[in-house]
Amino acid sequence: MNRYLSKPEKVSLTRIMLLVDVLDQVIADYQKAKGVDAEFLKYLRTCRTWGMKALKRRYDFLDLDAAKDFTRHIHHMDIIFVPNDKAQKYYKIVQDMAGSICLTADDFEKLYAGFIPKTCAKCHKKAWKKCLIREVFRKYGVEVVNTKATNCPYSYLEAGIDLEEWARQWALMNNVEYDKENMWESDGEVHETPEEAAD
Numbered sequence: 001m002n003r004y005l006s007k008p009e010k011v012s013l014t015r016i017m018l019l020v021d022v023l024d025q026v027i028a029d030y031q032k033a034k035g036v037d038a039e040f041l042k043y044l045r046t047c048r049t050w051g052m053k054a055l056k057r058r059y060d061f062l063d064l065d066a067a068k069d070f071t072r073h074i075h076h077m078d079i080i081f082v083p084n085d086k087a088q089k090y091y092k093i094v095q096d097m098a099g100s101i102c103l104t105a106d107d108f109e110k111l112y113a114g115f116i117p118k119t120c121a122k123c124h125k126k127a128w129k130k131c132l133i134r135e136v137f138r139k140y141g142v143e144v145v146n147t148k149a150t151n152c153p154y155s156y157l158e159a160g161i162d163l164e165e166w167a168r169q170w171a172l173m174n175n176v177e178y179d180k181e182n183m184w185e186s187d188g189e190v191h192e193t194p195e196e197a198a199d
Contacts, residue, residue: 001061002147005070010141013058017074020051063153065129069138112142113170120145121156121163128152 005013027044030036059067103111119133128134128151136142137154144153151158156166171178 001058003061003063004066004144004147004149004153005062006147007143010070010073010143013055013070014074016051016055020048020055023048023051063149065138066144066153069141073141108140110174112137113174116156117163117167120152120154121161121166123152123155124157125152128155 002009023044027041027048030041030044062070115133123131125131131152134152134154142154145156145161146153146159149155149158156163168178
């Protein structure tokens with residue numbers, strides 16, 4: 001299996017974790033109830049056990065960073081049902097939080113798509129684990145471009161992605177005119193560390 005999680009698989013694994021968590025709560029509730037069938041409880045526990053085994057099996061295939069990132073994101077997640085008429089109110093609360101910058105997912109995607117041609121698309125860093133951009137991508141759960149990567153999973157070079165074709169497709173998806181002349185060029189430098197890149 002792939003060493004990194006794609007966006008659809010993150011959704012699937014989240015659902016499995018949610019299912020296992022809900023089963024834990026359901027089992028606890030049934031254990032407190034009277035007259036519950038023993039076989040019924042046994043099957044519920046079996047579901048939970050095999051769900052946990054499936055999760056562990058998938059984690060065993062993951063790159064250590066990918067496993068840590070997914071676990072960290074899960075620990076910060078909670079399910080909240082917000083009525084449509086209150087959605088704006090909650091958005092305003094987040095906007096007003098000190099130190100928060102509210103950015104829509106669409107704007108965030110446009111932001112990193114704008115600097116990918118100068119960075120990830122041409123990067124061949126030896127010290128890719130220290131890359132500041134990779135750190136931000138990991139923090140915000142940006143989908144990797146290469147789930148089978150042996151080096152940086154955001155490296156377009158290793159993924160075999162053609163930069164010009166990628167830029168053309170991105171322009172098409174975002175309803176903007178493709179302009180080859182204005183595609184950013186790499187500075188040609190191989191930055192070994194974030195400190196060196198800042199110099």
